[in-house]
Amino acid sequence: MITVLSRARSLTRAASATVAVAALLATAACSSASPDTSAQQSQSRDQELSIAVQAPPASLDPSQLAEGQQSYVWASIFDTLLLVDKEGKVRPNAAESWKYSEDLRTLTLKLRGDLKFSAGDAVTAKDVVGTLERTRATPGQQQSKLAKVTAVSAPDDSTVVIQLSAPEPSLLNYLAQATGVIGDPETLAAETTKLRPAGSGPYVLSDATVDGTEYVLERREDHWNAAAYPFKTVKVKVIQDRTAQYNALQAGEVKAAFIQAPQRQQAEAAGFKVKEVQAVAALALILADRKGELVPALADVKVRQAINMAFDREQVVKALLQGVGRPTVQVFNPNGDAYNSELEGTYDFDPEKARKLLAEAGYADGFSMTMPSTVISQSFEPVITQALADIGIKVTWEPVPPQNTAASISSKKYPAVLWFAGLNEAGREVGDMYTPEAFLNPFKWQDPEFDKLLQKIANESDEEARADLYKKVSEYTVKQALNAPIAYTGTLWATAPDVEFIPSVVVLPTVRDFGVTSG
C-alpha cells in the first residue's frame, strides 16, 4: 500500500512539478477564449469551483513558493509580474510592459497603475523590489532563478529596473511564474505570511480555509482583472488518493480532478467532461555519466545511441502509460521553442542495430550499470531492465528511500537515472538539463560546441532567431544522445458538466485553467 501510494504521489509530484512549469497559458487566452455571452457570464460569475489536488501548498511565503499544483493557491493570492499564454509567449500582467537594454543586461518593467493589495494599499514598484530582493537573499526554490540579478531598483512608483551580470534568457519566464509574484515587503518576514500572506491577486484566502486540507479562495471584486475569473469561490481540496479523488468527483464533492486512464470511459458515461493534456513531463533515462566517470562506456556516443534504440516507446506508452502520453526522443516541451518534430524517428526501436553499435564501440559483450530504484522508476523497471538486457546491458537497481529521490541524481552515485523531466520554457529546460549547474547534469558534462550554442542564445534578442537556436540545441542533444527520452506523459482532467478545463498544455496550473461551460 505504502509503495503504491508513495509511487502514485511521487509520480504526480514529479509530473505536476514538471507541469507547473509550462502552464500560465490559460490566463490571457482564457479571457478571450471564453465563448460565454455576457448574460451567461453574469449568471455564471457566482459559481463555485472545487478542484481536487494531491498535496497541499508548501509555505505561501513568496521566497518559498513551489511550482506544481500548489500554484492553484498561490497564483490566486498573488499577482505575477508577467504571464505566459497558451502559445508559451510571455504577456503583460501586473507589469503592463517591459523592455530589455541592447546588451540584455537591464530589464525595465512598467507596472499597471491599478494594482492593490487585498488590504487596500496600492502596489508600487518598491513592493516589487522588496519582494525580489528578499527572494534573492533567501534560500528557497526561487533563489537560484535570480542568480544573475545584481540589483533591483525602483526609480519611480511604477518602474522596476532589474540589472543582470549576464543575459538570462529565462528571466521573463521566471517573472511570469513563482519568482515574479508581488508580496507586501512590510509583512514578508512575519510568521503569518507563510500561511496567510498579503497579496494583490484576484483571490483572498477565506477564514473557512483549513491549512493542509482545504483552501477556500474568495474572489476580490476590486481586483484589476476580476473579469477574467469566472468563479466567485474556488475551493482547493487536498485529496491524496486518486481513487478518493474520483469518488469525490462522482459524489459531486469536487468539480474537477485528475483521473486515471481506466476511469475515462466511466467518467464520460457519467456525464463528466474529460480533457487530455498530452504532455506534462518527459519520461527519460537520464544518461548522467556521459563523461564516463563511473561507466566508461557511456562516454561513447554510439553506446548512448544504442541505448536510445533499445526502447519500444510505442509499447511503453500503450502498456505503462495506458495510452495517455506519446513516444518521443526529445526532452523539450513539444509546444516550446526547442521542440523539433523532425527529430522524432531518429531512434526507432531496433535492438539489432543497437547491438551492432555497441559492438562497434567495443562493447560486443555488453556491460553492467547500477541505477537507483526510486518511487519514480519502480513501475518502469522491468521494462527498462528487459530492454537494456536485450542489447547486452545488465542493470542492477539499488533501492533509494523516497526522500532521497532527488539526491540519487546529485550524489553522482549512479551513471543513469530514470526521471520525469519537467516541461517548461526552452531556456529553463536547458538550465535544468544541460548546463554545468543543471540538476540533471550532476557530472557537469560540458562541450565547447554546445557551450557556443548556449552563448549565442544568451546574446540573441530576437525571439524567432532564438527559437531556431533552441531547435539546434535539441538537435544536438538528440544526435549526441545525451539522454534516452522515452515518452511524454500526459494527464486526464475530468470536470463536472458545467465546468471546463481549458488548456491543452499546462505550464503553471492556475484557476484560470477552468472556465464555465456556456449554455
Place this chain on the structure above:
Amino acid sequence: MISYALRRLGAGIVLALLVTMITFFLLSGSLESVARERLGSAATPESIKALMTQLGFDRPAIVQYLDWLGAVLTGDFGTSLFTSQPVAPAVASRLGVTLSLVVTALIITVIVSVALGVWAASRGGVADKVSQALSLVGYIVPGLLIAIVLVAVLAVNLKLLPATGFTHFAQNPAKWAASITIPVIVLVIGGVASMAAQVRGSMIDELRKDYVRTLRTRGIPTRSIVLRHALRNAASPALTVLSLEFIQMLGGALIIENVFALPGYGQYAFNASLQGDIPIIMGITLFGVMLVVAVNLITDVVNGWLNPKARIY
C-alpha cells in the same frame, strides 16, 4: 494506584525520550536530502548549504536533538519544514480527526461485540453459529473492499453520505456523524470480528466455572449471572484485546484516511515521512508514543477496577 500511574508515566517519558532520540538519529542521515527536497530541482550546492545553516542542520545531531528537546519542554514543537504549519496544533488537529474516528468505532465495537459474544456464549446453538459466522466474515472480507463498496453505494450512487472529507463535531454534529459513518462502519466490522470472538470465548470459559454453577444453585437469575458476574470476569482479557485493537486501529487509520480523504494522523505521518519533514515526524512520534503509553495505562487501571485479582499496583 497513583504511585503506580506515576511510575508508568515516568517509564513512558523515558520510552518517549528513547524513541524520539532513535527517530532523530535515523533521520539525521537524510538532512541534506531534506534541504534539497525543499529547494527543489533548482537547488545548488551553495543554496543547499545556506539552507542547512539556516535550519541548523549543519550542527552535530546530538546538539540538534537536545535543541529540539529543550524547545519541546517549553511547549515549542517547531514548524513543518514544508507546509510552515506549527507542529503541535497541526498534529493535535490531525490526531483529533483520527481519534474521533477510532474512539467512535471502538465504542460501537465494544457494544456490538459484547452483545454478540454474550448472546452467543449464553444461548449457544444457532445464536453461537450465527455469531461465529459473522466474526468469520468480518475476518475474511478485507476492510478496504468493504470501504470501496460502501462508498460506491452510499456515497456515489445514493449520495446519502459524503465520499470524502471530514467535518469537525464542533462545527456541525450532524455533518460530523455523516462524514465518519462509512469509515466507522469499516473499522467496526474489523474490530467486531476479533472482539466478539474474544468475548464469546471468555464468556464460555466463565460460564463453565464452579462459581457460576454455585450461583445458579442459589437461584440467581441467569441474566444476573451472565451480566453481573461472568461478564465482569470475562471482560479482563477482552479489555486487553480492546487496547491492542485501539492501537491497531490507529495504525490502520492510514488506509481508511486515504480512501476517504480524511485529514487524519496516519495520512499526515505518512506524508511527513515521505518528505522527510523532521519536525512533524518528531511531533508525531512523540504524540504517538505518549498515546500508546496512556492507552496501556488506562487498560491496566480499568482492568484492576474490573478484577481486583488483576491489580498490578
